[in-house]
Amino acid sequence: MFEIEQKTIEEKIKKFVIRNDIPYIDLKWSTIPFNGEWGISVSFFQIAANEAKLGRNKGIPVSQRAAEISKQVKEYLGSVPSFSHIESVNAYLNLYYSTSDYAARVVNSVFDTGDKFGAGVPKNERVMVEYAQPNTHHSFHIGHARNTLLGESLARIVQFAGFDTIRASYPGDIGLGVITVLWAYNKFYRGKEPEGIHERGQWLANIYTEASRLLEPRDGETPQEKNQRELYDSERREMYRRWDAGDPEVRNLWSMTREWSLEELRDILRILGTKIDVWFFESEVDEPSKAIVDELIARDIATDERKSGGAVIVKIDEKLGLKKEKYRTNVILRSDGTTLYLTKDLALAKEKFEKYHVDRSIYVIDVRQSLHMQQTFAILRLWGFPQADKCYHLAYGYVSLPEGAMSARRGRVVLFKEVYNEAIQRVLKVIVEKNPNMPQDEREGVAQKIGLGALTYSMLSVDNNKDIIFDIDEALNFEGRTGPYIQNAYVRANSILKKYWAENQLSAGKNLPSFEFDYILGNHEIELIEQIARFPGLVQQAAREYRPMIIAAYVYDLANCFHSFYHAVPVLQTDQNSIRNARLNLVAAAKQTIANALALLGITAPEVM
RNA sequence: GCCUUUGUAGCUCAAUGGAUAGAGCGCCUGACUUCGGAUCAGUAGGUUGCGGGUUCGACUCCUGCCAAAGGCACCA
Numbered sequence: 001m002f003e004i005e006q007k008t009i010e011e012k013i014k015k016f017v018i019r020n021d022i023p024y025i026d027l028k029w030s031t032i033p034f035n036g037e038w039g040i041s042v043s044f045f046q047i048a049a050n051e052a053k054l055g056r057n058k059g060i061p062v063s064q065r066a067a068e069i070s071k072q073v074k075e076y077l078g079s080v081p082s083f084s085h086i087e088s089v090n091a092y093l094n095l096y097y098s099t100s101d102y103a104a105r106v107v108n109s110v111f112d113t114g115d116k117f118g119a120g121v122p123k124n125e126r127v128m129v130e131y132a133q134p135n136t137h138h139s140f141h142i143g144h145a146r147n148t149l150l151g152e153s154l155a156r157i158v159q160f161a162g163f164d165t166i167r168a169s170y171p172g173d174i175g176l177g178v179i180t181v182l183w184a185y186n187k188f189y190r191g192k193e194p195e196g197i198h199e200r201g202q203w204l205a206n207i208y209t210e211a212s213r214l215l216e217p218r219d220g221e222t223p224q225e226k227n228q229r230e231l232y233d234s235e236r237r238e239m240y241r242r243w244d245a246g247d248p249e250v251r252n253l254w255s256m257t258r259e260w261s262l263e264e265l266r267d268i269l270r271i272l273g274t275k276i277d278v279w280f281f282e283s284e285v286d287e288p289s290k291a292i293v294d295e296l297i298a299r300d301i302a303t304d305e306r307k308s309g310g311a312v313i314v315k316i317d318e319k320l321g322l323k324k325e326k327y328r329t330n331v332i333l334r335s336d337g338t339t340l341y342l343t344k345d346l347a348l349a350k351e352k353f354e355k356y357h358v359d360r361s362i363y364v365i366d367v368r369q370s371l372h373m374q375q376t377f378a379i380l381r382l383w384g385f386p387q388a389d390k391c392y393h394l395a396y397g398y399v400s401l402p403e404g405a406m407s408a409r410r411g412r413v414v415l416f417k418e419v420y421n422e423a424i425q426r427v428l429k430v431i432v433e434k435n436p437n438m439p440q441d442e443r444e445g446v447a448q449k450i451g452l453g454a455l456t457y458s459m460l461s462v463d464n465n466k467d468i469i470f471d472i473d474e475a476l477n478f479e480g481r482t483g484p485y486i487q488n489a490y491v492r493a494n495s496i497l498k499k500y501w502a503e504n505q506l507s508a509g510k511n512l513p514s515f516e517f518d519y520i521l522g523n524h525e526i527e528l529i530e531q532i533a534r535f536p537g538l539v540q541q542a543a544r545e546y547r548p549m550i551i552a553a554y555v556y557d558l559a560n561c562f563h564s565f566y567h568a569v570p571v572l573q574t575d576q577n578s579i580r581n582a583r584l585n586l587v588a589a590a591k592q593t594i595a596n597a598l599a600l601l602g603i604t605a606p607e608v609m
Numbered sequence: 610g611c612c613u614u615u616g617u618a619g620c621u622c623a624a625u626g627g628a629u630a631g632a633g634c635g636c637c638u639g640a641c642u643u644c645g646g647a648u649c650a651g652u653a654g655g656u657u658g659c660g661g662g663u664u665c666g667a668c669u670c671c672u673g674c675c676a677a678a679g680g681c682a683c684c685a
Contacts, residue, residue, distance in 0.1 A: 467678075567650085
């Protein structure tokens, strides 16, 4: 926010350093870590260390020399516009902002940009974020929820940071798992269809669990049981063969049940606030990927071992000329000529770059698929795919349960929809207790926002590379470092403004008095303003590092500052109008910033709770 | 066997190579007849897995161990 002033001072320091015959190195600025007053800081360790390295320090220890330079620079600078004072502490040079200027600048900047406060300038680069890749014929569990919440938040952050952003979903609508459901449905439940989008989707998932039990070998099974199982398995294989051959009966059954799953998926994405721009389906890249295999064989990148009963493989390390094993060898076409996940990913990459003209492609996929993704990108490089190094796998830790990994096959999953419903029930209970005057018709909507806010925050406040052991009581906690805590800060800010408008018979919205920060600000005000000012920089960092956690941590700090401020600093109760007006505006700026930051996480704050 | 990731307070997690390693939960102690107590203020709690190295400076980078999780060709 003070970039120009910082630049000017940097130039001055540079001039001073060079004039004193000290080799100059670019300065690294940071904010002063002390409370109470804000400003920027720079240290002279690097310059002193560099000087020592060149043997020009006259034997003075680095830290002592750095402190010396810092002191000299302070003397040289004297007083500087926009900064109230400068101090030299050890090797550091601290420049303190002029309080009233800075405060007004920050708050006005929020009002000038509103819900765009914190957004970056357009970067002229198009990024595709691929997430929400559940299989159809299964149900959406909390592992999928982490994936989707993370992908959606990342998309919002990247977009807000200034990149042209495309959201892509890639459901797995074909494969052995899908066929298993078709087989069992056809055999045991033909013609049945439960009422309700979610009930129907979950019912299909139960069929999968049931079918898996029938198809998996068991310890100590009798010969009859074994025969039965093998018969079922051959029926399933036959079903896959018929699907592959385009048998109309199987295809119809497939598209009907597939649609049931997609309907449920679309509704869950709606609940999560996700609007997918581009839908890819595994079934649609199946055929195009076979052409790529042919090309890879023709160019001797892939080895066709089908004549000897094998598959089509790529010896990735060998083709890349690597001595140590890194990507190993992988199959890109089964011996029966059908494609694999990896095969389809090759066609998908091509489609993304060629049809949608993206400059960068981010795959939000569980860490367990890291090797697979690296193999995919390596084969793209071998193929000569021009944007192979523009593909990035955002690996995140997976979600498991206290009793172990989730398994759709064993029916050991926690469904997102069940957690969501439970969240709403719990919030409604709290509302009855804490805000019994809330009108009935408002409660449901508020409960949805708070419940989802709690779940979302619990997922996004841990870094990407951390696994999560899902505990519903932790995920739906409403106190402390949680979504509702932050939403509550927003609500409190709102209630101050509402009261002001009501008392002065003004219409709610932007009716705020003009203001100046021409009094001595207290620590709570200073810290709150400082937090607001940090937001734009953190948006860029989060986008650069693909880490929504940065924003999650930030918005908690901001809310925490606001709660402290709220408790300690009177706003409407202030006697002096000028102070009241300034604080009112600060409250409005904080409210806006909380909303903007929460929006990047996909969390909405209600006006009351 | 090879590869990847992780190891920080009792638990769950933070910390662009930089000033005093911070939060939440839990424990304990307090808070205005006030703008909403889903809150605030405070106490206690640390050899950052262990050993070397690089650096003026290491939780952070390199290296060797130890421990945990995950992955390693016809699943996705």
